[in-house]
Amino acid sequence: MTPPPIDIIVPVYNAPLDLAACVDSVLEHSGGDFRLLLIDDASPDPDISAYFGALRARRLEQIVLLRNPSNLGFTLTANRGIVEARKVADIVLLNSDTVVTRGWLDKLARCAASDARIGTITPFSNNAEICSLPRFCVNNPWPRDTEAMVSALERAAVPTYPDLPTGVGFCLYVRRTLLDAIGAFDPAFDLGYGEENDLCLRAAAAGYRNVLCEDVLVLHRGGSSFGDKRAALSERNMVLLVERHPDYLDLVHEYIAADPLRPLRELALSLHRIRGGPRHAILHLLHGHGGGTEYHVRALIAASSEAFRHYLLIAVGDNWRLEDYVSGELVAYDFQRAAGESWSEFLGGIASRFEIDLIHLHSISGCRQGLQSSLVGLGIPYGYTVHDLNFACPTITFLGAEGRYCGAITDTGRCRVCLAAHAEFAHIDIEAWREAHRGLLDHAAFTIAPSRWAAQTLSKYFPHHSPAIIEHGSASGAAREDAVYTRIALPDDGIPTVAVIGAIGADKGARRLERLVAMTRERRLRLRWVLIGYLDRGREQSQSVDAVFTQHGPFDSREIGALLDHYRVRLVAYPSVCPETFSFTLSEAWAAGRPVVVPPIGALAERVRASGGGWVLSESEWLDDERMLARIGALVAPEHAAAYAAAAKHAATAPQSTLEAMAEATMAIWHDALVRAPRRATVAPVSPARCLDALHYKAWSPSTSWARQPEQHSSAAQAIPASATPPKRNAALVSMVRASLSIRHTFAGRLLYRLAPRRLIDALRQQL
Helix, strand or coil: CCCCCEEEEEEECCCHHHHHHHHHHHHHHCCCCEEEEEEECCCCCHHHHHHHHHHHHHCCCCEEEEECCCCCCHHHHHHHHHHHCCCCCEEEEECCCEEECCCHHHHHHHHHHCCCCEEEEEEEECCCHHHECCCCCCCCCCCCCHHHHHHHHHHHCCCCCCECCCCCCCEEEECHHHHHHHECCCHHHCCCCCHHHHHHHHHHHCCCEEEEEEEEEEEECCCCCCHHHHHHHHHHHHHHHHHHCCCHHHHHHHHHHHCCCHHHHHHHHHHHHHHHCCCCEEEEEECCCCHHHHHHHHHHHHHCCCCCEEEEEEEECCEEEEEEEECCEEEEEEEECCCCCCHHHHHHHHHHHCCCCEEEECCCCCCHHHHHHHCCCCCCCEEEECCCCCCCCCCCCCECCCCCECCCCCCHHHHHHHHHCCCCCCCCCHHHHHHHHHHHHHCCCEEEECCHHHHHHHHHHCCCCCCEECCCCECCCCCCCCCCCCCCCCCCCCCCEEEEEEEECCCCCHHHHHHHHHHHHHCCCCCEEEEEEEECCECCCEECCCCCEEECCCCCHHHHHHHHHHCCEEEEECCCCCCCCCCHHHHHHHHCCCCEEECCCHHHHHHHHHHCCEEECCHHHHHCHHHHHHHHHHHCCHHHHHHHHHHHHHHHHCCCCEHHHHHHHHHHHHHHHHHHCCCCCCCCCCCHHHHHHHCCCCCCCCCHHHCCCHHHHCCCCCCECCCCCCCCCCHHHHHHHHHHHHCCCCHHHHHHHHHCCHHHHHHHHCCC
């Protein structure tokens, strides 16, 4: 089918520089059978006449120059353009303060050709109310790289051409068949404001669609039209619009509340960041359990975001959540593996779409088999940080069936016996387990450990791998949605408080803590316990009647110092029964100047021995609750004051890696990996449609009252000739609305206010 000719109508009133930019962009970026109709609405600025003269001298066959003998206003000038346009041409109403971009007219025409029911088309813009991006209903700055944004919109588009409640008049494509059916703009809207909304509402009533063309960008300066008349025109015409279309405000308000275009904007902006952001992209892969691993990853991303694009992938079974941060805003994709789709196609498709150069594994426990089968042959370099020793032992904790630390033994015969005693691990072949993870490590571009203990322990199981040691950087903490900010009071009786910090499960010593509290109570020891966090039996904030034990509940880690002060904590204890690879809570305790007492295993013991910021329990003290309690009691006793003061000083001055140092060391490893093993992936990217599905995109449709057949709206869809005179308005109704607003603080005003239609009241209140 041959596309129809298109006539572009630009009403002109002053602003010659804006007009010149608009005309230049149209001539540069438009093709096919088009004409540009410029109509000077009796502009007083002599530069407009001069510009028209210069255009006339160029003898451009696409340009038609017209002038109104007197100022008619936007609405009647636009209608004149419709009359002057070719009778078979679709029209584009274009503001003179716009700049069009590559391919705009062809893409609008393609949109129109996709569905004969499309009556009006609006593109995206920086300033187009419900069609604005990046921020919705905001006048956004012009993009620094317009072509990059156009390209992103094209790559993000399916296209879907979603319905809108109304078009936006800065750039409005109108099909000729619609004009023939319902006529031009209603002259009742005088100089302008609301005439395009009225046209679109009449179009919907006649069975036509108002749609967005999501792969077109037209820049719009905006805000310069009408001058001092702007507020009065807006108020007057809003009343007229709502009087004609009583459901209009509800329709638009519901649309704005739903913001159905958000996924379209998010995908486009996410793809735009690929061109406009840092060159290389890192995909961080972890489980969905939160905790210290996720805390570290987010801190690392924040500290290196200027040098790399980062994506966080939480892989759990077939459901993978990809997080992208665009200008500080979270864009979250919920991808689902399709039936019959291989893991390589799934991971590779996501990586290709977002042009991932390097994958950083932090935990694969949420989708172990899928990741093991896809990473090695994917063609994208990857590396691994040892947050736990899960590659070596599926229990992670190294706890035997009796709940004791095994010492990280490597003998597979003893490991088989141990796993057989754990119901959840009894099915695991430990040799196959380690061999599969050895394969991952053998092909990894790098391996990182946060402590010497973690590095050495991994090497015990995988002797050919010696991880680089990069200590986790200390941060200011992070907020959490369930944080408790209410603080429980403790008796001010001089009894020393010992704190335990974190979410304490069995491996972190939950049962041991309960026994220590019970023994403290039974023996009436001058000791008090506070858990800044919660036990695995419940998160609720609580305190025992005798105040021997207080559970603060989930906390904002930025407040850890203040919480330690509030609860008058002298010592932070670690009743853990298994080793840790680092421990953020140890860093937080030291940052608050509190000495610690830790088990003789793992990174806790390594760090305390190196700094002197606390005490390491002996083997017998760690294994025996009574001896542990006795040691803790002695450490906070008055006679131990000198040793305590020395440990507290060492704690406060213990050297800790900064986020900047951690990020710098990690980035050096990333750069080296990219040089040694550049990306070679060839998997096809996931489609824009699939990305939109992952963003939960659902195209908006008008309510049934706006989706009726034309014959059901014979009065609403009545054609209005371009030269029609304004119809009579309900003057009494409008007068009542105005009167109620002007004297709304008086008794009479309140009475009128109750009688006036609510929608008109709301419309006018916005203008006062």
